[in-house]
Amino acid sequence: MNEELKTKANNSYRLAEQKAGHYFETLYEQLVGNAYVPLLTRDLQSWKHHHIHRPSFFSFFSRRKDKPDSKNYRHYIQWLNLTGKLDSYLQRSISYIYMRDLGKDLNAPDTQASVRRVVDNLKEQLTSEQQEHTETFSMVGLYRWAEKEAIESTIIWLTQKLKTVASIIPGGMDGEHAQRKLIKIIAGVVMHVIEEMDTDITPLERSQKLDQAIRLGYSYGLTYPFIDDLLDASVLSLEEKQQYSELIRTTLITRTVPELGVWMGRNKELIQSIHSELREAFEYIKNHQREETLHSFFEQSYVFFHSQEVDRVKDLYNGDYTNEEIYIPVILKSSSSRLIVRSVISAPEDEGFDHRTFYYGIYNQLADDFTDMFDDMEAGAVTPYTYYLKYHNTRPDLVNPFELYWTVISNLIHNVYQSDPQTTEVILDRAINGLKRYKEKVGTHKYNEVMKIFAPEDPKFHQLIQKMVSDADDVDFFDKLLRDHMIMNLKNDRKEQDEFLDTVKTVRNQINRVLPISKNGLAFSEEDPIVDAANYSLDGDGKRLRPIVTWVMGVNGYGLSESAIVPLLKSLEYMHTASLIFDDLPCQDNASIRRGRPTVHEVYTIGVAELTGLFLTQKAIEEQASLEQFQAKSVLQLIQYTSKVTAEMCKGQAMDLEAKGKSLTLDQLNTMCFYKTGIAFEASLIMPAILANAKEQEIEVLKKFARHAGIAFQIKDDLLDVEGNEALIGKPLGKDAENHHSTFVSILGPEGARKEMWQHYCLAMETLQEVPSNVTFLKHLLTYFVNREQ
Template identity: 55%
Template sequence: MNPELELGNKADAAYRQAERKAAEYFAVLQEQLGQKKFASVLTGDFQLWKQQHMRGWPWHAWRAKKRKQAAAADGYGYIHWLDHTGKLDEYLDRSIAYVYMRDLGKPIEELETQARIQRAAASLKRYLLKDAPTSRGGQPEWISAAGLYRWGQQEGVETAVIWVLDKLRNVSAHLPKELDAEQAQRKLIKIVVGVVLHVMEELDKEGSPAAERASRLDEAIRLGYAYGLTYPFIDDLLDSAALSAEEKSCYSRMIRTALLTRTVPKLGEWPGNTLDGFAFIHAELREAFEYVKSRQVPESADAFFGQAYVFFHAQELDRAKDAANPSYTNEQIYLPIILKSASSRLIARTITGAPIDEDFNRRTFFYGIYNQLADDFADMFDDERAGAVTPYTYYMRYRDQRQDLINPFELYWTVVAYLIHHVYSSDAKAREVILDRAINGLKRCRERVGKEKYQWIMDTFAAGSPSFAALIQRLVQKADNVDFFDKRLRDQLLDMLRAEREEREAFFKMIRTVRQQINDTLPIAKAEDMSAVKAKLVDAANYSLEGAGKRLRPILSWAMGVQEYGLEASALMPLLRSLEYMHTASLIFDDLPTQDNASTRRGRPTLHEWHDSATAELAGLFLIQRAIREQASLEQFEASSVLAVIRYAARTAEELCTGQAMDLASKGKMLTLEQLNRLCFYKTGIAFEAALVMPAMLAQVPEPEISRLKTFAYHAGIAFQIKDDLLDAEGDGDVLGKPVGQDAANNNATFVSILGQEEARKQLWEHYCLAMETLQAMERQPVFLKHLLHYIVSRDR
């Protein structure tokens, strides 16, 4: 028999076994649903539950609700509002308890589990409240890249954090336009966090040494990414319109083959026009697959690949449904979603090689349909528009034609009752958390779709049990203190990702616009009566000003001067020209044979190669004088401010010369990190400082703000130089516009030569964090500077 066919038969047999288990569970739910047991059982549960959530509505309750809504608009402020009102402990306790129940599969009734929930909630509370002095209603530190890196430092997994941040950026860049980029990133991040939580739970239980803890967390981050990648690049991609039907069929066969043979097929011939984009997806998934496989021990590998096959096959069955087919049975509708939802969480545990835990498997299995029904309820209108078949969309379409169809809303409440009384043995804590979650889901739905549409949902799905439906409606309207941290984090993460995308697009659009304006005004005009000698100098200067320059320094000055300080762009233009003239002059000198001896710059021969060294030296001096002339032309500003700018520019030029002299003197020497930081500041950081400080001086901003700008520039400048060193060591010469490896060839002291690439990356992120923390402490927090930092660490040229 064909080996792959044999493996396929074995996997199909395993799927059928899992399907029988799901069918047994579904039959129990059907029986309880048929008897409407959920209504009477949960009515009693809600009577107990109401004691904690509906204490009457005194006259001041409306004002308290308004204050809560105002605080909720600010992610960080909401946490502090909860703390101020004494509700934060309860909020975090139920949030952590839910994670322990749903994601970690823990027995909530056990004292050990409850103690660990309390410890985790207390730890999270300290973390959430610790950054109070630096937050001003913006993005909370704990969901930022800087916050993630700081966590990585505490756990000793900085390298893995840098790696996963780079990977997330790459996924975003290569995601097909047909997919929702923010949702894809959110899902991927959620899976990484879920796998890390599983491992942290095991580590906390075992009390592992620091080195082992760091090693296993590093692995968990990489495993989480590897597994999470399947959501955007398999699940979402196959659900989207990015691939043709033929491409989807080919792709599904490849995935099935990989799961059966445990080897990813080569891409080979591809039936469509998306091969270029798909090549990256295939390569990334193959790398992820091989990493996961390499981390599986024999006793866990079968469990992992078995669950992965169940998950994928259930997804395929679900995906193949046609909304126009009115004949699907309840089993065909519900069994695949029981399996795919339960398997997705079981995989998160088996992927780490954790030992098989039947109690965990049982609890997670029964939780599966609960999560899926809750998610499908929240997405029913989006799913309907997309033509997807879910329990809710199918019931909406055929409820009047098919009396046998199960009402998914009633099945959801049946599952809730089953979880409370059969899975968690009527435990009070479990009842509290599960009912909190259920009511919170309905409250969020009403807020999201509006009261009118929400009422239509209730009229459609809750009509079968009028008294229970009326109870639910009262609870949704009046119950309080049922929100959860993970939902808030989800919303904030999506808002952050969307805002950052919009800001990033505006950032690069502004850069392109301002760069063009600067490029248009940079060339030095030649007078008709200009001598041939001077004309040669002007031509040489203009040659160096041309090319693919980033114009980062004048763009930075434009953003600060125009966007932040409200200065006139036309009035500021002489300053922008002066900055680029000074910068270009420094590059001409740096490239000379007596210094760095560079042959190309900005994708073209350097000036001394195009002309000669003497012409290059004179052109550099010419540009410096031209820069001074431009600064003296800032006629629309107060004379004292202009003089201060000229003095500052002269001092900056001196320090740039000092930096280059230090660089030449350091060749062949082993510098300390402190010496290298100092050298780097004089070479690079001081130019960033000038770009920030000079428009601030013209705007006459207070000295404390200028001091913070200097601190920001110091760290941003060093981060920029470290990235330059890394690009010289490992970048693409075609993209950079100059040969790589020049630093090593010239025996230059760099962050890479002193620290190595891995430690250099850590230093890059350390200065990124210090610059970001300085930015957060400023009264003005220009979005431009935040995205400048992102650009510095992620650029490829």
């Protein structure tokens, strides 16, 4: 490594360290002189008049309006709106975000106008969400926003990137926490960029800036799961951590990502994947920096990384660390992490932002460290709280971090924000809310034990704080609600996805066991190849999606007997397999490989393949006619429906053959692919509904869902034929182009096809809101449709 560059980086760190040391000295003087106590006491006495309300006589008769559990996101927002609290709730929440993430002065008129605008927009969104029963913070909500901003391709890219990150994060790390943090960073960068935009910006320029902001946010945010969290976790060995840290340090000093080189540890594949993603992210940031902000970016990044490293190597069993050694790295990493964002987006110099952000960072960090102190203690991490917990009885010189926290608050209110009333309100709201949340998390007994250790020396001030924690109301924040909601959704999604995959695997195995056709009772001799050819085609590595959907809808959705619907499951797979045999014939798609094996006409003959397809079609009808445990009228209706579906599938295939070499319109392609493939997916939903005598309205909604889901599935097929992995797909790529088929890719191009796929995904998801039964499986099935690799 170039020694001159290394020296410059270390000099930059020393300068930052000196600045942080001066800040700590200022705080220490205020703490030991107890100067913060009278100031904050007056602040809290004034503040409490707005937050402690004596119960009125009428309040005893309004129990039905009691505050709901904030874990129920939807009900909580609805309650806030009904009780008239939503405005003030959003006002303090957005004000806090502007102060914390954007480094704004809440007393500035332009900041106040911006906050008001965001509050109004967010309130409209949240209240309309209650009326329409839609989920705003979902892929559908995100994509609908992207459509308005004309950045659909960016969101599709981001979705794929987040999927990649989720697949890389190892088991020894908190995947949901890492993803949430990454999403938070992206949102923060986007907020910065929006705030920097001129009011007269054109729609095209706005789209371009938002596209870049999302990509920059992802690129910077990637450092949290793949550097900070990874180095904090116990995934890597000590030697691997040292090697990885040196690689990151070299990158920041030389401004170039070095080759990974020889990796001797057990996590070679993991590091290779991470190295590839980080290198791409690093190059994107570097290539989108203005020259005048590039130096600031690397300088702040090095300060951030090195300060974390200084803390990371501390040993909790070393009882000799000074207060400066404990707190200065905290000041550096907490301020530089936010200062980096300004340089990432190449924002112009803003002395006020730098000033406020530098002094503000430790406030947030001390609050977070307080919440995590016992997890950090268990992990052996050195933080101001863990170190004080371990040594406060033997080291009277140690600064009490809880007292320093209040000192920081006093300093921010009176010396940084000049006693601005609104800023005072928001900071105290946040401080009391943090303690209330912690008390709720650990319980009153544990909380009181903690407070005995960290109680400030002034007993009256301590009592005042605890009074606020006990009695104060209206101090909740939207970002905390959203954080809890996001983590809960990520965990639920993971749990539901695991259940979905388990269901698919279990039911697929059950279906595979009953599919083989016996020659007993059939007019075939042992030498006749039809049954053998049928079993050969059924024995391939099929996904069995259609019968699996039917099983889930029938058994879990409508309560039908598992054994009673076995004939229906067999009939669906027989029909589907027959359609594949016909589709592969030389006179149609002329495919030689299907499901990773030679097609039926390649193994046998074209004539046998044609007869096998016809045989399987008739076996499907035979199976349906044997549904003895259902009403005859329902079975007859089902067979009539099947005949109609088969005819429409033939119509779709005929349209496909007729379209060879021709350019279709998007509407024609949608119609053709629905008849060709979507109608079969519809059948898997409608058949169990018919047997269960479902209402016609529900059947129509399921048909609508099936249409959009089926088209999304077909578009994914078209994309995989162009850019998939042949080994995973089980058949050669490029067959559509070879056969001169019109596809979504040939008509719209890959990017346009992806947009069309996500459009149908959204329409299908929105349709599910109208389905009265549990649709969790269908949601994950649809997500599988658009994210599958085969």
